[in-house]
Amino acid sequence: MTETIRNYDSQVIPYLEVYKEENRTKKRWHHTRADKETRYAHYYQHKTATLSEKERWGIDLIKIGLQRAVRPVVSCSFGIDSIVDVYLTRKALIELGRDPSDIDIVWNDTANEFQDVRQYQKFITQEWNLRLKITKPEKTLKHIIMDNGGVTDDYFFTRKGDRTKNKQPLSEKCCGTLKHKPMKKMIKEHEWDLVIVGLRADESTARFQAGLRDGEFFYSNSEWKSLVCRPILWWTEDDIWDYVAQEDIPYNSLYDKNQIQEYPEQSKLIQMIDEFNEQLLSVGLDIEKLKKRELSTVTRKQAILLKKKLKFKLFPPRTGCMMCPIPVKYGYMSWMREYYPKVYNAMVHNLGYGKALIGMVPDDVKEEIKQFLGIDVTADNAHEFLQEILEFKPCTFDKL
Incomplete structure (x- = not known):
């Protein structure tokens, strides 16, 4: 690695060339990258x-x-x-x-x-x-x-x-x-x-x-x-x-709010818990609660292990804008609803996220809402019934 360090040091020596071409002044950078x-x-x-x-x-x-x-x-x-x-x-x-x-x-x-x-x-x-x-x-x-x-x-x-x-x-x-x-x-x-x-x-x-x-x-x-x-x-x-x-670097508490959104099938879960028992214990996971599907929140180290080895579906939060739209497709609305309900409500109602997302809910959710409330969520005015829909089914936007 020492040679690579020296190469970066010797090669990245940026300078700006100013030159004439067809009576026009032009600029060109050199040695900006190794x-x-x-x-x-x-x-x-x-x-x-x-x-x-x-x-x-x-x-x-x-x-x-x-x-x-x-x-x-x-x-x-x-x-x-x-x-x-x-x-x-x-x-x-x-x-x-x-x-x-x-x-x-x-x-x-x-x-x-x-x-x-x-x-x-x-x-x-x-x-x-x-x-x-x-x-x-x-x-x-x-x-x-x-x-x-x-x-x-x-x-x-x-x-x-x-x-x-x-x-x-x-x-x-x-x-x-x-x-x-x-x-x-x-x-x-x-x-x-x-x-x-x-x-x-x-x-x-x-x-x-x-x-x-x-x-x-x-x-x-x-x-x-x-x-x-x-x-x-x-x-x-x-x-x-x-x-x-x-x-022993201190970190912010956001990283201890990793949401388990989906457990593996039960027989596979038990099999993988037995296989990775020592690793699960090493990161402080409660094996009995895991077997009973009673855990919903885990630390980041625990989340990494559960996702990589046991194939759990989780949402691991990041710092940045609370109301960022980018993670919505990865289960962000479910996470926000559980940990930051006031912010979730502001996203859905005040910023207009609910109006835009209502037509994107899964088909089974659409059918359930239509069957029990008589509301067609594909209709242009479906957003007018947001409050009623979310009172009936709070998890409407959990899976998009």
């Missing part, structure tokens, strides 16, 4: 690397950036990945003989954050003496939705970056207004020349592709106009939680 061999090296090396090796690489990568930067910053959502980033950065600063708090930390407060995150932010900022800078959006989520004609079904299922309808998806406009625009403004105001981020490649195909395209250390000449460092790019979710346990 070569393909370097960018792909850690992807392959991390498959067999130990957690200790990954930690060492992350710290050394951060040190490269810190030694170059005049005004570095760590982007932190106060989620588990970014807090590990902060922790690694503090270790890197100590190794460089500097105060571990001698760096800016920027948080994009979307004005739509979980209370768990806000409480944790206050705690860890004081505990670690963080030099926190907070961004604020110019518009609230409700105003963004109203300004764009309200919520429609594609708000929940159109992927960010999708241009099939020749327009920017509303979900992307939300992210742009609530997070990206305030962040760009803050980077410009503070003249940050290095942004350390907690992006992990295994979170999505898009992030994996971005990881191979850009690498762990590069210059963002179009988006942020600064160096970007991704110390945990190739860490897995297991790596993160093993490291948190190893280092």
Whole structure:
């Protein structure tokens, strides 16, 4: 890994060329990224690397950036990945003989954050003496939705970056207004020349592709106009939680609210519990309650094991906008209804989510509502009966 680190350091030396072509002045960036061999090296090396090796690489990568930067910053959502980033950065600063708090930390407060995150932010900022800078959006989520004609079904299922309808998806406009625009403004105001981020490649195909395209250390000449460092790019979710346990890093309580949404078939459940008994006990699961299907909430470590080994269907929450539409297709409404009922009601009734989602409920739910209430949820005016429908069947939007 040492050779790869040296390659990043020697190859990422960005400079802007200004030249003339056909009497026109043009600009072109050079050496903003390492070569393909370097960018792909850690992807392959991390498959067999130990957690200790990954930690060492992350710290050394951060040190490269810190030694170059005049005004570095760590982007932190106060989620588990970014807090590990902060922790690694503090270790890197100590190794460089500097105060571990001698760096800016920027948080994009979307004005739509979980209370768990806000409480944790206050705690860890004081505990670690963080030099926190907070961004604020110019518009609230409700105003963004109203300004764009309200919520429609594609708000929940159109992927960010999708241009099939020749327009920017509303979900992307939300992210742009609530997070990206305030962040760009803050980077410009503070003249940050290095942004350390907690992006992990295994979170999505898009992030994996971005990881191979850009690498762990590069210059963002179009988006942020600064160096970007991704110390945990190739860490897995297991790596993160093993490291948190190893280092006893405090994390926010949102990660202890993982909802079991579907158990395996009973005979398979018993068989797998017997097979993975020791592992289940090692993460603190109550075996008897599991056998009786009495558990509904588990910790993140428990959720990872249940999902990977026992094939449970769960919803593991993330930090970020409480009313984000993106996770709705993964069981988010069921989770919100259980843990944050007031926010759930605001989403359904105040923001118009219910009106857009009512036509997307499963066929068996539609038939049940029609049979017992006489309401056709496919009708244009079905949303007018939302209150009645949800009183009869609160779980209407649990599975979409």
